[in-house]
Amino acid sequence: MRKVLIVCLMMLGIMAKAQNGYQVGDVATDFNLKNVDGKNVSLANYKDAKGYIVVFTCNTCPVAKAYQSRVEALHKEYGPKGYPVIAINTNDPGTSPGDSYENMQKLAKEKNFSYAYLEDPNHIYTKKFGATKTPHTFVLTKTAKGNEVAYIGAIDNDQEEVNADKTTYVKAAVNSLLQGKKPEITSTKAVGCSIKWKKEGTTK
Amino acid sequence: MKYVFTFFLICTFSFANAQVKLLTLSELDRRIAKGKDTTYVINFWATWCGPCVAELPSFEKLKKEYFKRPVKVILISMDFKSKLKSDVIPFVKKHKLKSEVYVINEADQQAFIEKVDKKWSGSIPATLVAMRTRRLFFEKEFANNELEDLVKNIVHGDYKL
Numbered sequence: 001m002r003k004v005l006i007v008c009l010m011m012l013g014i015m016a017k018a019q020n021g022y023q024v025g026d027v028a029t030d031f032n033l034k035n036v037d038g039k040n041v042s043l044a045n046y047k048d049a050k051g052y053i054v055v056f057t058c059n060t061c062p063v064a065k066a067y068q069s070r071v072e073a074l075h076k077e078y079g080p081k082g083y084p085v086i087a088i089n090t091n092d093p094g095t096s097p098g099d100s101y102e103n104m105q106k107l108a109k110e111k112n113f114s115y116a117y118l119e120d121p122n123h124i125y126t127k128k129f130g131a132t133k134t135p136h137t138f139v140l141t142k143t144a145k146g147n148e149v150a151y152i153g154a155i156d157n158d159q160e161e162v163n164a165d166k167t168t169y170v171k172a173a174v175n176s177l178l179q180g181k182k183p184e185i186t187s188t189k190a191v192g193c194s195i196k197w198k199k200e201g202t203t204k
Numbered sequence: 205m206k207y208v209f210t211f212f213l214i215c216t217f218s219f220a221n222a223q224v225k226l227l228t229l230s231e232l233d234r235r236i237a238k239g240k241d242t243t244y245v246i247n248f249w250a251t252w253c254g255p256c257v258a259e260l261p262s263f264e265k266l267k268k269e270y271f272k273r274p275v276k277v278i279l280i281s282m283d284f285k286s287k288l289k290s291d292v293i294p295f296v297k298k299h300k301l302k303s304e305v306y307v308i309n310e311a312d313q314q315a316f317i318e319k320v321d322k323k324w325s326g327s328i329p330a331t332l333v334a335m336r337t338r339r340l341f342f343e344k345e346f347a348n349n350e351l352e353d354l355v356k357n358i359v360h361g362d363y364k365l
Binding site (some may be wrong): 045062066132133154157158159163164188192193194 | 250252253257284285286287311312313314315318319323324325326327329
């Protein structure tokens with residue numbers, strides 16, 4: 001009996017890991033979400049963009065915090081080259097009060113974010129993209145089909161900035177795309193905090 | 205004299221409890237290899253991970269359980285190394301954790317996750333049950349008595365590791 005139970009539990013585990021969200025090669029939908037300056041932002045607003053670095057993140061996760069300055073540096077380096085950073089807060093403020101819109105504004109001001117930092121009420125785009133962690137990065141590139149997903153995963157393999165021979169996945173992907181090539185590494189494991197989902201039955 | 209001795213014991217005991225060291229994956233592997241018939245229950249967690257913290261009592265309870273063969277619980281924190289003194293040690297003291305606690309000492313998260321288990325997405329809590337060269341990996345939270353049942357099954361041989 002016990003064995004049957006364990007097998008059942010394992011099956012459930014496998015089922016729970018069914019792939020949702022975008023895979024590399026999919027075309028990403030546009031969004032229209034509120035930025036920390038109160039104005040709504042869509043991908044389509046960036047007329048001169050060749051693509052986008054979309055970072056699903058939050059205010060509170062220690063891993064997301066560790067990457068804040070690196071996300072800023074990506075925007076400074078690649079924004080002018082046609083790949084701006086757009087950050088989206090994945091977390092529900094009801095579940096994680098530190099991730100409220102007001103706290104997003106506070107953080108953006110305090111850290112001088114030069115990129116858009118958008119709220120995603122009810123996790124609509126977090127779920128559409130299939131982000132599961134903070135930070136979780138999706139590099140999009142403009143093609144005839146639309147905004148195609150070219151890379152999904154981690155920013156680099158050096159969370160604590162101690163890895164001497166690190167690989168900067170997002171930079172490498174964008175550099176390849178700028179040269180008109182496909183990224184060599186198109187997906188890695190996004191390692192960070194789980195998303196703080198809205199608890200069922202709560203409204204806001 | 206007796207009092208002094210007791211006091212000394214209490215001191216060393218509480219000190220030993222709050223000792224948290226860094227651990228590399230190869231150090232862990234060597235530990236398992238040397239463990240003979242010990243079943244290691246290795247939980248990957250972090251102080252900032254709510255579900256992980258909620259699950260810690262089941263791992264702590266496991267130590268007190270009676271098993272036919274030795275079982276060793278090891279809690280490996282995925283907190284940043286730089287947070288060892290500021291976050292992890294105070295957490296261990298506050299929650300009076302009795303299991304062995306380490307902070308993972310691996311610079312490359314991608315390689316580390318891949319080495320622990322190819323299928324691991326990097327989500328925590330996650331648990332590795334290991335004995336000699338046999339391994340079972342669970343990327344999940346355990347329900348109430350699920351962990352205890354699982355370890356009993358593994359150790360008592362109804363469930364092959």
